[in-house]
Amino acid sequence: MELTLAVDLTGSPNGLGLVDRDGKVLDSLPLAPTEALDGLWEELEGMLEQVPARVAKNGGTLSACGVAVGAAVGDLAGASGRDLLAEASRLVSSVVEVPVHVEDGGRAFALAEGWLGAAREVENFAALTIDETVSGGVVVDGRLLDGAMSQAGRIGHWIVEPEGRRCPCGARGCLESEVSVPAIELSSGRPLTEPSYEQMRHVGRMVGRAAASIVNLLDVRLVVCGGRVAREYASTMILAAQEELDATCRISFSRGARIVTAKTPAPSGLIGAAAVAWNRTGGVL
Amino acid sequence: MTDESRNTGEGVLMGETVLAVDIGGTKFAACLVDETGAIAMHRQVYVDGEADEDVLWESLVEVVDDVRGAAVEAGEHPLAVGIGSAGPIAVHASTVSPLNLPGWREFPLRERMEELTGLLVAGDGDTKALALGEGWLGAAQGRPNFLAMVVSTGVGGGIVLDGQLLDGASGNAGHIGHTVVVPDGHPCHCGAAGCLEAEASGWAIHEITGAPATEATAVVVERTGRLVGRGVASVMSLLDLDLAVVGGSVALGFGQPFFDAAQAELEESCRTLGVLHPVIVPAGLGDEAPLVGAGAVAWRALGRLPELGG
Numbered sequence: 001m002e003l004t005l006a007v008d009l010t011g012s013p014n015g016l017g018l019v020d021r022d023g024k025v026l027d028s029l030p031l032a033p034t035e036a037l038d039g040l041w042e043e044l045e046g047m048l049e050q051v052p053a054r055v056a057k058n059g060g061t062l063s064a065c066g067v068a069v070g071a072a073v074g075d076l077a078g079a080s081g082r083d084l085l086a087e088a089s090r091l092v093s094s095v096v097e098v099p100v101h102v103e104d105g106g107r108a109f110a111l112a113e114g115w116l117g118a119a120r121e122v123e124n125f126a127a128l129t130i131d132e133t134v135s136g137g138v139v140v141d142g143r144l145l146d147g148a149m150s151q152a153g154r155i156g157h158w159i160v161e162p163e164g165r166r167c168p169c170g171a172r173g174c175l176e177s178e179v180s181v182p183a184i185e186l187s188s189g190r191p192l193t194e195p196s197y198e199q200m201r202h203v204g205r206m207v208g209r210a211a212a213s214i215v216n217l218l219d220v221r222l223v224v225c226g227g228r229v230a231r232e233y234a235s236t237m238i239l240a241a242q243e244e245l246d247a248t249c250r251i252s253f254s255r256g257a258r259i260v261t262a263k264t265p266a267p268s269g270l271i272g273a274a275a276v277a278w279n280r281t282g283g284v285l
Numbered sequence: 286m287t288d289e290s291r292n293t294g295e296g297v298l299m300g301e302t303v304l305a306v307d308i309g310g311t312k313f314a315a316c317l318v319d320e321t322g323a324i325a326m327h328r329q330v331y332v333d334g335e336a337d338e339d340v341l342w343e344s345l346v347e348v349v350d351d352v353r354g355a356a357v358e359a360g361e362h363p364l365a366v367g368i369g370s371a372g373p374i375a376v377h378a379s380t381v382s383p384l385n386l387p388g389w390r391e392f393p394l395r396e397r398m399e400e401l402t403g404l405l406v407a408g409d410g411d412t413k414a415l416a417l418g419e420g421w422l423g424a425a426q427g428r429p430n431f432l433a434m435v436v437s438t439g440v441g442g443g444i445v446l447d448g449q450l451l452d453g454a455s456g457n458a459g460h461i462g463h464t465v466v467v468p469d470g471h472p473c474h475c476g477a478a479g480c481l482e483a484e485a486s487g488w489a490i491h492e493i494t495g496a497p498a499t500e501a502t503a504v505v506v507e508r509t510g511r512l513v514g515r516g517v518a519s520v521m522s523l524l525d526l527d528l529a530v531v532g533g534s535v536a537l538g539f540g541q542p543f544f545d546a547a548q549a550e551l552e553e554s555c556r557t558l559g560v561l562h563p564v565i566v567p568a569g570l571g572d573e574a575p576l577v578g579a580g581a582v583a584w585r586a587l588g589r590l591p592e593l594g595g
Contacts, residue, residue: 124454138523140458146447147525148430148561157522157557159515161468170556171518212477213464217520218444219453250476251463252373253455 003060004281005051005096006273007044009088010070010105011131014040016047017267018058019274021282023116025267026058041091048095065092065100066277068108068269071133101280106135107144107153108272109262113224114139115275115284117264123285124220126211128155129227129262130203133168134176140218142285156180158210178206181228192232203229204237208244208259215249215257226262234261293317293359296325303583304352304363304402306345307411307575308370308394310334310385310438313345315352317363318580320589322422324573326355337388346401353402365405366398367583369414369575372441376456378408384439407586411435413459414578415568416443417450419530420593421581424569429594430526433568434461436513437533440482446524448593450585462486466516485512487535498535506539510546517547517565518554527561532568 003026006017014031029047031040055062067088089102103111110119110127119125119139128136134156138145145152156176157169164173165183177183181192188199211223223245230237241259249257264271278284290299298319305324307314314329328351332344356363371383380391398406409417416425416433425431425445434442440462444451451458462482463475470479471493483489485508487498494505501509513536517529529551536543547565555563570577584590 140446140451140453141449145451145524148527149525149559151557151559152446152523152525154522154525154557157555158519159466159554162466162515167556171554174522209465209468213519214523216463216480217459217461217523218451219455219458219460221454248463248465248477250473251457251460253453253457254463 001060002063003055003058004274004277005062005065005098006270006277007065007067007088007092008267008269008273010068010108010269010272012070012269015267015270016051017270017274018054018060019270020060021278023271023274025270026060027054028267028270045091045095048092051096062096062098064098064277064281065096066108066273066275067092067100067102068105068273068276069102070105071131071135099280101276103276104135104151104153105129105272107137108276109135109226110137110139110153111144111275111279111284112264112268112272113226113262115278116271117262118224118260119222122222124218125222125224126155126214126218126220127224127226128207130179130207130225130229131227132181134180138214138218138220139285140220144279144285155210155214158213160206160209175206175210179203179229184229192229195233197236200233200236201240203233204240205244207237208241209248211241211259212245212248212257215245215254216251219253221254221257223257223259224262225259230261293325293361295355296323296327298323298325298361302361302363303580303587304349304356304366304404305576305579305583306349306366306368306398307579308368308381308383309411309575310371310383313348314576315348316576317352317356317361318367318577318583320584322577322580324576324580326352327576328352332386334385335388338392341386341388342397349401363404365407365583365587366402367579367581367586368394368398368406368408369411369579369582370394370408372410372457374408374410374456405586407582409582410441410443410457411575411578412441413443413450414582415532415574416445416459417581417585417590418570418574418578419568420445421590422570422577423574424530424566425528427594428528430524431528431530432459432461432517432520432526433530433532435533436485436531436536438487440486444524445593446526448595450593461516461520464516464519466512481512481516485509490535499538501539503542506542507546509535509539510543511550514547514550514565515554518551518563521551521555521563522557525558527558527563529565530568531565532574537567
């Protein structure tokens with residue numbers, strides 16, 4: 001049985017797992033939350049050393065490794081996303097002797113939704129995940145788009161409020177500066193878990209505004225939304241987002257486009273990391 | 286066919302050829318395009334926007350037959366037909382409904398062209414054809430990731446990413462004209478509000494200012510450039526690309542002040558590209574762009590278009 005080693009560093013929480021071709025998680029090892037990145041790398045290294053024995057115990061062979069790296073780990077590292085991807089790749093490659101494929105967490109999320117989630121068997125869709133940051137991936141013509149530096153899918157930097165708040169990226173009015181967890185807590189003065197109804201609707205409208213433009217731009221008819229904010233605000237937020245799509249997706253090919261919540265089964269972070277590996281070896285879309 | 290160039294009397298060609306057809310809002314054009322993008326036997330006819338379905342088709346037949354006749358005389362045998370058509374269109378131009386030609390609504394262009402010519406017919410939207418042409422021989426030559434767009438009466442575009450032209454679910458990917466750049470902005474004819482097309486197209490400029498784009502003030506030129514820059518910034522951040530090439534009568538008519546304003550807005554609003562620098566420049570193919578693009582559609586369908594950015 002072919003297995004992939006899934007390394008989830010998206011903080012959802014962090015962990016390792018062995019995942020088969022069908023997305024079944026056969027074994028998993030949680031990584032304790034770590035304050036400093038060095039600690040996390042050391043802990044990860046220790047865990048990786050256990051992998052060969054675990055693979056043998058499950059009667060499989062390891063054929064690839066997929067790593068999903070989230071913004072939370074990036075903050076710890078104080079590194080740009082790209083440096084971090086390179087570092088994760090270097091570390092895992094030094095211990096595991098199979099091809100290692102590393103992706104940003106949002107892109108891994110999109111692959112997981114296309115593989116086992118809300119976008120199964122859909123050839124054209126966008127997916128975004130709203131946590132400390134807003135990231136995502138775009139699948140068009142049946143493939144995850146890469147772009148110049150393999151970072152395509154930055155839905156969080158679609159401009160939804162021109163002249164709006166300054167985003168950490170330096171621009172104004174990016175989706176991330178309106179709906180990320182820190183943005184919501186800063187603007188409302190309340191924790192994420194104690195929202196007003198109007199605030200949940202506002203987040204939905206902003207997400208819907210970006211999603212509607214992306215639907216019209218890319219001729220995709222489905223947007224999948226996940227992450228902490230989508231879980232907390234659930235259908236209130238999604239309905240407000242859908243209203244925005246209904247108002248803005250009005251050209252012949254975009255009418256009727258839908259925004260839905262993520263459906264990848266738990267542990268979705270590990271499945272995302274596994275999807276990164278399987279996408280490069282045989283495909284998951 | 287030899288690999289040597291030959292003078293047809295109406296343009297120099299090399300290697301094999303395709304027949305390129307451009308369906309614009311005001312005119313139809315056709316010519317031969319070879320594998321290097323050179324064109325020959327260019328014919329065109331202006332069409333009456335009020336003409337009915339049959340009259341439009343007869344106008345097109347006349348132009349296409351004229352090119353085919355000239356081709357036969359010169360001993361040229363095009364391998365396929367490539368169409369770039371004003372939209373909206375259905376997948377691969379199986380039907381076309383050009384906005385400015387109400388006589389054609391879901392007109393089965395590809396089938397009719399197959400019957401007329403007996404050749405393989407490939408079709409696509411005019412802005413996707415433009416993207417192929419600009420990537421092949423224009424301002425995006427050698428680039429695997431770029432947006433090509435038109436700012437004229439309307440606003441449209443095509444996207445090449447990872448060396449591939451994006452199609453999307455119904456073949457309409459790249460349609461930047463209906464991304465929202467001004468929330469709750471001017472009403473768009475699509476039914477939404479604040480679309481780039483409702484704020485920065487020639488049509489919108491006329492609606493908003495009461496004067497055609499050719500009479501736009503410096504303030505209007507600056508605003509139009511800024512809004513195009515804003516739309517492009519979002520697309521670049523989303524898709525991780527750093528080049529936009531812009532054609533169309535409004536953008537090219539406005540010229541440098543438009544591109545300066547767009548570039549300034551782009552640098553303010555697209556901050557995610559890291560070491561890459563976002564750039565917006567005029568399209569490079571000029572008047573030949575639609576036909577070179579239509580030729581590229583045919584070469585792409587034949588699997589003989591050189592890899593974009595390769």
